[in-house]
Ligand SMILES: [Zn+2]
């Protein structure tokens with residue numbers, strides 16, 4: 062993996078490119094890693110994947126623990142690794158244990174020998190050596206070291222322990238690491254600025270290709286986030302990429318970008334899709350039709366619409382007029398509303414395709430703002446636009 | 459009549475034809491996957507086209523409940539609603555009611571049932587069934603018939619057969635779009651050859667665009683099953699398509715095609731996928747089985763589908779019955795298998811090598827030569843020599 066920063070905007074926000082050995086096209090950052098279940102997007106089958114914008118959609122986040130449900134590392138290895146097993150030869154795969162959906166860190170059971178997770182096949186204690194066995198069999202392009210992730214409400218002592226362990230496991234993982242694959246050192250520290258700094262400083266000393274920032278989206282308030290993020294990114298060397306998990310909403314992504322984060326997970330899209338929500342917000346945050354907002358916009362909070370809402374029963378328009386995704390090119394809101402009503406899986410497939418497409422477009426808009434030096438303005442406009450929407454909605458409520 | 463049926467090739471009773479429907483030119487024999495609610499198990503319509511689906515079946519009963527036939531009509535018909543450019547077929551709704559609802563009761567007026575929405579008694583008449591199907595707008599619509607379990611015997615069978623004949627006239631009279639939609643009549647009569655004969659003759663008199671053989675695949679013996687199919691296909695007109703309803707096991711399709719049937723539908727390929735079973739030339743492959751966990755071969759090494767080209771049995775094993783993607787991928791493969799089977803039947807008949815195809819099919823499925831006796835009997839009637847794939851023991855029993 063190669064990474065280079067190409068442009069800065071307003072201090073920390075940066076645009077760059079990631080280049081992966083098996084995929085000839087550079088992928089521009091900031092960008093979204095598509096969340097997966099066992100290596101494939103939740104509802105988008107592999108033959109529909111190429112309909113998503115390329116190369117933006119070519120980074121997938123994979124949780125190694127998913128494969129423990131039925132596949133041994135030996136079988137994965139015999140299959141030739143994940144790229145081969147999944148038939149995703151020109152995709153970049155980033156292995157991270159946290160998936161926020163089915164494999165949640167179970168910090169109470171984590172101990173000095175390994176990290177504990179609640180998974181579909183029960184609670185698992187993963188030691189660095191086992192974790193590295195998985196990574197070796199999977200041969201991902203990028204992998205994060207094993208972390209002891211804790212929520213913000215644990216004691217200072219427990220939070221300190223989590224930093225100590227994460228740094229120790231980082232050394233263990235690096236010592237056991239196979240050839241190939243970019244190592245991303247895990248950074249934790251909860252909502253304690255001092256611990257975040259200590260962890261980032263330790264990890265920055267190690268020989269890693271990038272950084273994985275964990276412990277976010279686990280109870281910290283949105284207001285305390287910029288200080289925590291800036292503390293970390295100020296310490297990290299500029300030339301290496303930074304991947305974060307746990308920031309999902311558009312506003313949260315913008316916070317991360319403002320602090321110099323390059324790669325984001327997309328669990329947010331999964332939750333929207335399951336709920337029947339489709340993203341509709343204008344990609345630059347400014348809605349030209351602001352004044353046209355009417356009471357009839359039920360089922361919408363102006364960033365997304367709830368396709369289950371009865372107003373869409375006869376709506377023969379696409380989710381977003383002018384959207385060039387497979388879903389909007391082929392299907393109406395009325396059809397998706399019907400599929401949701403009768404619990405047909407195609408609903409999730411179509412919604413996931415649109416939402417992924419839409420969010421990739423949002424990231425593209427962010428990159429363009431950075432490259433033109435206007436990120437701060439873009440960020441402010443987006444937040445104000447959202448605030449106005451909420452205000453208008455409140456007036457009409 | 460809104461179809462054209464041209465026979466392109468024959469082998470004895472078997473035929474390969476081109477069926478031109480308002481929305482698609484189909485090649486028969488053909489299998490129709492069941493898309494109950496206007497979709498098939500997570501598959502996008504472009505995937506269904508890629509798999510080679512020619513006609514999709516929609517269930518009138520389900521569609522009439524949600525999103526309702528009025529809404530489908532208002533939004534331009536089912537083709538437009540689900541964005542499916544190829545052909546569609548809807549059933550009458552009667553069978554679904556009788557099989558899904560405990561309180562369905564059939565009288566001369568129609569099928570009385572308890573509304574699943576508010577519990578009130580409702581009535582589906584032949585006129586209404588056709589009206590609903592006219593609104594949905596499928597290329598082929600089915601007459602409302604009096605459905606009786608094949609395992610029932612006695613006067614009820616006779617009553618149902620005569621009622622089906624009386625209702626066909628009401629269906630024909632109610633049909634408002636005969637130039638855009640083809641109304642198929644359904645042959646009833648249980649396992650009684652006399653009743654089946656009366657029903658076939660009655661329906662043929664009405665000169666319908668096509669005919670279905672109903673009341674089968676309901677638990678009758680395989681021997682009774684093929685004999686009814688053989689009798690009906692022999693009596694139905696040559697120049698009209700023949701559809702055996704609810705039939706979907708690959709072996710049954712091969713036998714029925716040998717006997718001169720053209721169309722089939724069944725939920726089997728997608729339903730069995732949901733339980734982790736793949737259709738393969740040898741029969742079935744149970745992906746849930748622990749032996750699959752380290753098997754790095756494709757589901758079917760001879761299959762050219764996207765799933766077999768990409769994934770190992772081990773990976774599918776890890777997905778099936780746990781993740782949505784598992785049943786999606788297996789459904790894809792199973793439907794591909796059925797479409798390939800349809801294509802193979804069609805081309806082998808046209809190319810004059812139908813008996814070889816049947817023998818190879820049977821040899822794969824019964825490598826020990828233990829071809830079931832009913833298959834041997836049916837093939838004899840079909841005039842197809844399968845002695846080369848039957849073991850000496852079983853052929854001496856014939
Ligand atoms: Zn779209």
Ligand SMILES: [Zn+2]
Nearest residue numbers: 761763766791
């Ligand atoms: Zn296949």
